[in-house]
Amino acid sequence: xxxxxxxxxxxxxxxxxxxxxxxxxxxxxxxxxxxxxxxxxxxxxxxxxxxxxxxxxxxxxxxxxxxxxxxxxxxxxxxxxxxxxxxxxxxxxxxxxxxxxxxxxxxxxxxxxxxxxxxxxxxxxxxxxxxxxxxxxxxxxxxxxxxxxxxxxxxxxxxxxxxxxxxxxxxxxxxxxxxxxxxxxxxxxxxxxxxxxxxxxxxxxxxxxxxxxxxxxxxxxxxxxxxxxxxxxxxxxxxxxxxxxxxxxxxxxxxxxxxxxxxxxxxxxxxxxxxxxxxxxxxxxxxxxxxxxxxxxxxxxxxxxxxxxxxxxxxxxxxxxxxxxxxxxxxxxxxxxxxxxxxxxxxxxxxxxxxxxxxxxxxxxxxxxxxxxxxxxxxxxxxxxxxxxxxxxxxxxxxxxxxxxxxxxxxxxxxxxxxxxxxxxxxxxxxxxxxxxxxxxxxxxxxxxxxxxxxxxxxxxxxxxxxxxxxxxxxxxxxxxxxxxxxxxxxxxxxxxxxxxxxxxxxxxxxxxxxxxxxxxxxxxxxxxxxxxxxxxxxxxxxxxxxxxxxxxxxxxxxxxxxxxxxxxxxxxxxxxxxxxxxxxxxxxxxxxxxxxxxxxxxxxxxxxxxxxxxxxxxxxxxxxxxxxxxxxxxxxxxxxxxxxxx
Ligand code: SF4
Numbered sequence: 050x051x052x053x054x055x056x057x058x059x060x061x062x063x064x065x066x067x068x069x070x071x072x073x074x075x076x077x078x079x080x081x082x083x084x085x086x087x088x089x090x091x092x093x094x095x096x097x098x099x100x101x102x103x104x105x106x107x108x109x110x111x112x113x114x115x116x117x118x119x120x121x122x123x124x125x126x127x128x129x130x131x132x133x134x135x136x137x138x139x140x141x142x143x144x145x146x147x148x149x150x151x152x153x154x155x156x157x158x159x160x161x162x163x164x165x166x167x168x169x170x171x172x173x174x175x176x177x178x179x180x181x182x183x184x185x186x187x188x189x190x191x192x193x194x195x196x197x198x199x200x201x202x203x204x205x206x207x208x209x210x211x212x213x214x215x216x217x218x219x220x221x222x223x224x225x226x227x228x229x230x231x232x233x234x235x236x237x238x239x240x241x242x243x244x245x246x247x248x249x250x251x252x253x254x255x256x257x258x259x260x261x262x263x264x265x266x267x268x269x270x271x272x273x274x275x276x277x278x279x280x281x282x283x284x285x286x287x288x289x290x291x292x293x294x295x296x297x298x299x300x301x302x303x304x305x306x307x308x309x310x311x312x313x314x315x316x317x318x319x320x321x322x323x324x325x326x327x328x329x330x331x332x333x334x335x336x337x338x339x340x341x342x343x344x345x346x347x348x349x350x351x352x353x354x355x356x357x358x359x360x361x362x363x364x365x366x367x368x369x370x371x372x373x374x375x376x377x378x379x380x381x382x383x384x385x386x387x388x389x390x391x392x393x394x395x396x397x398x399x400x401x402x403x404x405x406x407x408x409x410x411x412x413x414x415x416x417x418x419x420x421x422x423x424x425x426x427x428x429x430x431x432x433x434x435x436x437x438x439x440x441x442x443x444x445x446x447x448x449x450x451x452x453x454x455x456x457x458x459x460x461x462x463x464x465x466x467x468x469x470x471x472x473x474x475x476x477x478x479x480x481x482x483x484x485x486x487x488x489x490x491x492x493x494x495x496x497x498x499x500x501x502x503x504x505x506x507x508x509x510x511x512x513x514x515x516x517x518x519x520x521x522x523x524x525x526x527x528x529x530x531x532x533x534x535x536x537x538x539x540x541x542x543x544x545x546x547x548x549x550x551x552x553x554x555x556x557x558x559x560x561x562x563x564x565x566x567x568x569x570x571x572x573x574x575x576x577x578x579x580x581x582x583x584x585x586x587x588x589x590x591x592x593x594x595x596x597x598x599x600x601x602x603x604x605x606x607x608x609x610x611x612x613x614x615x616x617x618x619x620x621x622x623x624x625x626x627x628x629x630x631x632x633x634x635x636x637x638x639x640x641x642x643x644x645x646x647x648x649x650x651x652x653x654x655x656x657x658x659x660x661x662x663x664x665x666x667x668x669x670x671x672x673x674x675x676x677x678x679x680x681x682x683x684x685x686x687x688x689x690x691x692x693x694x695x696x
Pocket of ligand 1: 465466467476478481486487488
């Protein structure tokens with residue numbers, strides 16, 4: 050819509066009736082011009098304001114999406130992706146991003162939608178977004194305009210859901226996004242150091258969509274649209290729902306069975322049991338992780354007092370052509386023009402390509418498999434090239450594709466070679482403890498895509514910045530050669546994580562020797578390419594199994610190899626990962642054996658300081674760590690004995 054036309058339009062005049070009676074007509078007219086300009090540029094975004102609805106001539110939305118992130122219309126932003134997918138299926142969808150939570154005014158500004166309201170905390174768990182591993186408040190929020198913190202509430206899923214209930218009594222409330230997905234069962238919450246109920250109960254929502262939502266959310270919309278009630282939507286794969294009284298679930302619990310393959314639901318230890326007994330918690334974690342395949346998972350039932358949560362099996366992964374369709378949707382690939390400041394997370398993804406979904410690595414500290422699934426899904430080369438041609442024509446593209454990846458870049462195009470076996474396979478990782486012989490590990494499809502991207506007119510550099518699996522990469526010297534030659538901007542980040550074999554075993558990561566072999570291959574490849582390039586290895590401290598003594602060994606390893614990390618990560622127990630179950634219980638759920646866990650925040654800071662042994666800022670704490678570890682003899686070896694003398 051043209052701005053001058055918009056200012057005269059009755060839609061805008063009616064939306065702001067007071068301006069016509071104002072004693073400052075000029076100021077109000079100026080404000081209307083600005084509003085009209087915003088409207089002119091927002092016409093391709095989904096409606097966020099009453100005037101957007103009016104401009105489309107809609108009197109009511111079908112579906113309203115509430116998001117804890119700023120509104121960025123880009124496929125890397127989950128709420129926007131789901132909203133566009135629903136729009137593609139014929140629904141009128143609106144988006145309210147980062148609403149105020151002290152009243153229902155913001156959340157209700159587009160009116161009551163016809164079918165349901167979808168609630169997401171955004172791309173990250175709201176507690177992880179807000180607090181660090183040391184439980185300190187983060188100074189920025191990459192998913193907010195200008196990186197401004199404090200624009201979403203703690204436990205945003207629960208807060209928004211409660212607001213929606215007040216604003217739209219009786220309307221179905223559907224939870225989705227990472228926060229809801231990973232808190233679908235009773236779970237350990239690091240930030241409150243407590244076991245919490247399934248988020249369904251705190252949010253008092255009707256349904257929860259876990260994992261990637263496309264299949265489930267469209268089924269929900271279609272069935273509500275056909276006149277079914279939300280209470281009838283009890284068997285959609287990828288959803289969970291509450292059972293509010295013993296009458297609704299006792300008979301299901303009685304019919305349950307602990308034997309896989311008999312088609313009966315599996316009864317998990319109750320919320321009360323897992324809260325009171327760490328062994329019961331570890332058992333719940335083992336059972337829930339074992340039932341995560343969309344091909345053979347059973348329904349899960351977990352009592353919470355008189356209520357219970359029912360989980361259907363995960364939804365089937367999207368096929369290549371479905372993924373392609375998703376990425377072809379008319380995303381603006383921009384933040385909403387009403388924001389004055391840039392949303393930092395957009396800068397990271399603006400000129401990058403997500404080509405793969407899911408991960409079969411099974412790292413213990415990562416919940417990607419619990420959310421995106423273990424079955425890797427890849428887009429077609431045509432779809433990727435189509436997106437690149439759009440990017441090249443778009444505003445601000447300087448010739449560099451900053452990433453071509455996903456959770457693990459070099460899993461693109463890989464799959465289990467034995468489809469029948471995959472349908473019954475119960476391994477939690479195709480790579481750990483060793484690469485499965487049924488896994489296709491040919492890097493050819495990924496190389497094919499990278500080569501095609503390098504030839505696109507207007508593309509000068511194609512970088513790979515997503516993580517790569519070293520145990521896969523070392524099997525393909527051709528891939529490492531091209532990676533070093535064309536796709537590394539001088540530095541390549543890799544994640545060996547640790548050097549101690551029992552710690553890597555607890556993490557379900559490959560051995561340090563694998564990293565060393567890869568480093569040699571990469572170094573040779575860089576030399577052949579005539580380039581001086583470096584690996585930037587990531588190290589983690591405080592993972593279950595990792596003690597102060599192990600970190601001393603890791604620091605000595607780094608020193609021996611001349612490695613001076615600039616950043617060291619502290620393990621954060623996020624909901625639902627295997628490592629979080631270990632952290633909370635001190636038990637490895639898969640073996641039932643005890644695992645050493647460091648919970649003291651100061652000792653964890655000391656661990657981190659040890660790995661930063663070369664930086665004088667960290668020497669006092671590193672010395673303290675060596676004393677605590679009973680390794681005082683290393684003071685003077687790993688770090689100097691005292692502060693540097695001033696000259
Ligand atoms: S059989 Fe092997 S490759 Fe196939 S799904 Fe199982 S672990 Fe993965």
